[in-house]
Amino acid sequence: MGKATLSALSPADERAGEILRLRREIGRMQRRRSDDPTLPLDPALAGLLPGGGLQTGTVYSVSPSPSLIFALMSAASRRGGWCAAVGMPTLGLEAAAASGIDLSRLILVPSPGERWLAVVSALSEVVPLIAMNPGTPVREAEAARLAARLRDRGSTLLTTSPWPQGEGLITLHDPHWEGLGEGWGLLSDRTVTVTAQTRTTPRPQSVRVRLPGSLGGVERAAANGTTADRVTADRVERGVERAPARIAAVPDWRAAG
Incomplete structure (x- = not known):
């Protein structure tokens, strides 16, 4: 009976279950909000951004290039910070490791579907740097809600989609x-x-x-x-x-x- 019930779950129900499991994991990680105003960048990118790094609690729109995303994440990861990638099922883990990403501190949510907002909101509780491809245009109301959560938690978002009132474009x-x-x-x-x-x-x-x-x-x-x-x-x-x-x-x- 249990197996039959599981097999009958709709994709939306399965994603809801993934969200619940993600929230339980987040509850165990218990990240404290960072007081650092910026996340570091690799020295090769020095001078690219004011303050020498990514401003915490903000959103940057970036080119949809995995290598660029890895380059922007690498310094924070090497310093021991957690990173996450949402809606990017084709990311190469070998390329990520070669870029300096610590795979043991990398969370992947390949296909969140329409629940990307809930996923990123949950991750922002414990992950200081998140990359996201929403797959659909971002509505201003969604952007405003998520931006408020990011500011509150001091989490930085790199998105491959245009973002209303974003901090910058890379x-x-x-x-x-x-x-x-x-x-x-x-x-x-x-x-x-x-x-x-x-x-x-x-x-x-x-x-x-x-x-x-x-x-x-x-x-x-x-x-x-x-x-x-x-x-x-x-x-x-x-x-x-x-x-x-x-x-x-x-x-x-x-x-x-």
């Missing part, structure tokens, strides 16, 4: 892969520009970084660095254009975004 653009020769070679690393614009700094600030770098994380790009046989940047980033067929080997760069 974008990844102008990517260039290195390592290709005349129709052959190995895609080794990628150089990109990361640009941030916030309420307090309306003039955009940009840094040029290698993402992923030689070790998988984010590294400051050399000012006079060159690239060999650059693949069309925006089309490769979206995965709609592949490198030439004669490439001998290509790493799984798509898992890193």
Whole structure:
């Protein structure tokens, strides 16, 4: 009887059960609100944001790039903070670990469906840094309720959706892969520009970084660095254009975004 009842649960009921289990876990973790005004950023991103980091209790809209999200999370994770990713079922854990994310302190909620607001609200009780892809447009009333909860708990949200009254916008653009020769070679690393614009700094600030770098994380790009046989940047980033067929080997760069 028990098994038959479970199998008859609707997707909405199953998600409701996941929310209840999540709340029980959160009750055991008991995070205290941090008094730090910012969450740290990797040194390669120094100067990108005022105060040197992500302002706590706020929302940033970011490019839907897993590698950018990992880069923004890595310093806080290395310092021992918990992170979470909501509505991102294709995130690569290997790429996350290479970026410096502590997987033992990473919470994944791959498919919250329409309950994303309840999930993020619950996570904000104990997780200082959350990345989210809501999958649907965010209504102003939803944004206002969640923003109030984030301010109260000192939790910071990175969302791939436009956000009403957000703290800022962080974008990844102008990517260039290195390592290709005349129709052959190995895609080794990628150089990109990361640009941030916030309420307090309306003039955009940009840094040029290698993402992923030689070790998988984010590294400051050399000012006079060159690239060999650059693949069309925006089309490769979206995965709609592949490198030439004669490439001998290509790493799984798509898992890193």
